[in-house]
Amino acid sequence: MAATTPYGAWRSPIGAALAASHDGHPEYAGAVGDEVWWTVPRPGEGGRRALVRRRVDGTEESVLPAPWNVRSRVVEYGGLPWAGAARERGGPLIVFVDFSDQRLYAFEPDAPGSPAPRPLTPLSPVGGGLRWAEPQLHTARGEVWCVLEEFTGEAPTDVRRRVAAVPLDGSAATDRSAVRELSDGRHRFVANPRLSPDGTRAAWIAWDHPRMPWDGTELRLADVTAEGAFARERTVLGGPSESVAQAEWAHDGSLLAASDRNGWWNLYRVGPDEVTPLCAREEEFAGPLWKFGWRWFAPLPTGLVAVVHGRGATSLGILDPETGDLCDAPGPWTEWEPSLATEDTRVVGVAASPRSAYEVVELDTATGHARVIGAEHRDPVDPAYYPEPQIRTFTGPEGREIHAHVYPPYSPDHAAPGGELPPYVIWAHGGPTSRAPLVLDLEIAYFTSRGIGVAEVNYGGSTGYGRAYRDRLRGQWGVVDVEDCAAVASALADEGTADRDRLAIRGGSAGGWTAAASLTSTDLYACGTIIYPVLDLEGWARGGTHDFESRYLDGLVGPLAEHAERYRSRSPLRQADRITAPFLLLQGLDDVICPPEQCERFLAAVAGRGVPHAYLAFEGEGHGFRRADTMIRALEAEFSLYAQTFGITAPDMPALALVR
Template sequence: MVRWFKNLTLVLVVVAVAAILSIRLFQVEPPEQPRDKRSGRLIADYGSWHSVLSANQVYAPSDSFGVLRPIEEGLYFSQADASRDGKVGVNRLNPDGEVETIIDPDFDVKSRVHEYGGAPVLAMGNSLFAVKHGDQRLYRIAPNQAPVVLTPAGTRHADCVSYPKGSRIICVREDHRQAGEPSASIVALNLNFENEGEILVSGGDFYAAPRVSPDNRQLAWISWQQPNMPWDNTELWVAEFDPKGGISHPRRLLGNLKGAITQPLYSPGGELYVVADFNNWWNLYRVTPEGNAEPVLELAGEFARPDWLLGNHSYAFETEDQLILSVQQEGKTQLLRLYIQLGLTESIAAEFAEVKQVVKGPDGVYFIGSKMTPEKGIYRIRGRGVELVYAPRVNSLDPRYISRADPIHFTSDISGLLVYGYFYGPMNPEYIAPNDQRPPLIVMLHGGPTWRASLSFRRDIQFWTSRGFAVLDVNYRGSSGFGRTYRQSLYGQWGRAEVEDAIEAAGYVTDRGWVDGDKVAIRGMSAGGFSVLSALAFYHTFKAGVVYSGISDLEALDRETHKFEQGYLHHLVGELKPNSPLYRQRSPLYHLNKLKAPLLLVQGAKDPIVPAQQSAAIYAALKRRGVPVAYLQFDDEGHGVKKPLNRIAALNAELSFYSQVFGFTPADKLSPLTIENALAISH
């Protein structure tokens, strides 16, 4: 018997060697993948398709814009250089179309007022005033001169405007020089040397959007108090400039009613306009000197976005009676021209997925626009035409591989409210799947959570769809762009409401036969990561989860959060009271015994918001319990994965994770991701 077995083994070895030699000597090719007779496409399992879009290409250098600052002859714009880890420089677009670099990206123009910053640049003629990220000080940068620092260390500035009296500018200031919380003010700064500046407005918790009237006689600004966020309740104030350059007679014009007022702007003739959500939607109002808000244009759409950043601009005057504005309705964005006296609008463009920084220039209205395709850039509106005036470095993608979003919405059986989302089906011209298969689904949850998914082209989504995945990007309760009521419907319900919406959204596309309901994963980053952990710990719909820098301990988040967001968690969950069990009840960290689905944790070692030891503790606990779990930590990252090489590694690790969980072989050559307790995965 032993001799027979040895002889059989020898025969098999000889046959195998002969097969290999025949392939090498006679170029006998291994059998090809089967092809569909009608289309000629290769037939392969969803997830296993070869894609022209690699992880390296997803995160290849592709620049993005920040702010636009028009001047009499040209336009300044800030631009993040992806090849330099996203550092921000400032360029000038001249009337002849030439672009020149004025501030090198190594300077890194970023403000950290309210931590998230925004509006770090002011242009006045040939001079720029810019905040340097490294020290948060404001510098004057002029041709053929060394940069001049204007502000003391320990202070932060943003959202500056030119001052009518003398050589000064007006800025929002955040002062971190004292112990405890930083103080907020609006200050006037000298432009020639380092100075404390003159405090014009103080006493409020937060300030934004100082704006000067065209006759240089009046200053308007926005203020709000804790525990409000700027999308909850804010106030509009005005004051007159006095002969000495200070202000007098400050008074609140709007704010006694509940509403988020934003983006004050004077018309060329000196009338004051704002965007406010008094009627549930962020619409446009004219403000009288007596403090009455007169509706200018009321639509079931949003003319603004949440002010996580300072310096948002969604409308600009062409003339006293005519303006351009961007509006989002049911997840779609369009540009309108409003004829104020007639109360009429005309559509200027509807092909943009995202529009921001709508500003008046010397020869038209400019804006930053992106589409559902890779095209993005700086555009100009003149008359009824929209023209691209500058395009950044982008990486093209064969249109045949681009999956275009199918907007969906349905009424929730749980809340009775609408749930919105964008569904992306698999798209690859070279492949189809076997007839008996449906694609695996990745449900994506945006961060914030007061933010939104948009239709803008995302290469990371196309990475998945071109391999045979479906993607569902959900605008759950609490998302912006759908009115104040919807935005606040998450309050008191974070960790529950958005998860329920994600579950129902996954069920919606599953019931229609669009996806395989047994292969549904959920992923999110930061606040979205908290929702993913909540979904896996408290519900059992999803077969796998991927968490980037996910919040898991609400008590720790409440203790460590910065001033800007101190009241935010109290809105989202409820006020933390002594000995209250609420935060622990909602914190996935304390309910890991309920988590059973495979989980991939991606974490930065230097994360100040979600300490690495927190994610490591989740990993260790699940590993002990026999739950399939993988952990990927980057020692040089903070909150989120920002560096291109790390993002590439994380995306490939995620693909490896899904392939092991859902049981397919990816076409990509991947470094194997180790999943602890992988034998517990059931396909």
């Protein structure tokens, strides 16, 4: 029988260490002949990402020991860091980027004597050095094509990017001039390099400041000469207000692309004279290109196309481009990562559900059978302690729709006293051009199993609901996101779901901005957790971040030269005197996207004003915590903040000293 216990004071088997050990998920699945490979996080090994190999017999192995860390830093968020090719003799050839030096390496795991990986690219003493992403192996040419990011000075914006070819013979390991630059350098950003099946054409995506890739990109096309150079470069799709998120060559040599030209990211066939829609629907077949090498669709040799699609939640479907028919794969998964790969009739992807973490899933299109083949979810505790999400649509200012996932508190061991309403934490996702996925998250379960509800808000500006919904945030960052989160919190209180006096807000990165802006502009929340945030818009716009997002605010807020007052009036740093609620500030000291300097200035502005707060800064952590000890300390501190603020006496409550 469930014990009667106040909300927030419930005992739970889901501890911070358990949540940390399950943080992160498989990424970048790919086929190497009949084998499947992918990367996985290792929080207990300093947060490195390991490369995992699944052999034909189903056995899995981590092919590179610590400290090898298969992760790219291109545009800081990285991208596809490896590629592989099967060979008739000698086993597979693998190329990968190592995080420590960002060099590209070649590795032959089955070679006699197990030789160590050998470098293919040189080091550079300039700025952030040479970085690589999206390797595409072309063994017949003796090359691997990549996105090259090269720093030319010490500033974050002293950088150039090209589509480049790296020789596989290692001749470029000490000779930068041996790298062949392919694209003409006309655009600041390049991604998605793809060589046509017959080797005569190349396609890639390009764009320039101040646009982000979800604002407007161009699909570029070039002829490939007999010498392997690009000729007659031209734009065949996209523009300043049309986002092309991905392009691929079908096996018949036709060019397919995902574009939002109709208000949704749909698929098109791009011909020399016309662009033909393949499945016109008011749902998304792609998403925001935060990481280079994400794949929302992948052509099959049969002419069919595997697609990740949906509104909000996503499914894996098989599209017939000739008829427009779309058939979804069976299974419980509600969220598919943009990590599709194909081999013969097989499709491999990474998927999760509200009852399972991300797994590597294989669909056999010949039989229609889908199965888990890697990183299989195993419940670390009784799933009765998992939250049951409610997919909700709320009404915000001016009658606009707001999408959210509400996770009520629940435990099989406890029930709250009659008449008590639970505390709730509003979660604002990062990005902000992103969304909260509908998946099992043990960080959420950590709170709900203790009696604290969570509501993830896909506020205006989020992806998954079409371009119009995404564009609601243009010029309105710090307004629409704050209003939408507040509307959800107020609605939960009005309907008797949440205790109005025990509401909190939390978020990381752009979500940290929303949390901080909410605490400085409304008295709705009793406290808040602010994680590696943007706090000073002016500082961020004036060189306070990396190149990729250095002009992001032009769209989110407006050009600084034209809207200086808007930058000042919305920045939490400038409004620090308005904050009265307790808060916890969490920051990585190696963060180059949202540097700790902003946190330090914010704390100085709050100091001595009597507002209870705590600041935890973590050495060796960047933008997004990856180490187990960091994640444990951060999660326990967050719970302690809520317990102290909400007046909860919790068993074994972690210590967190709040200063004033």
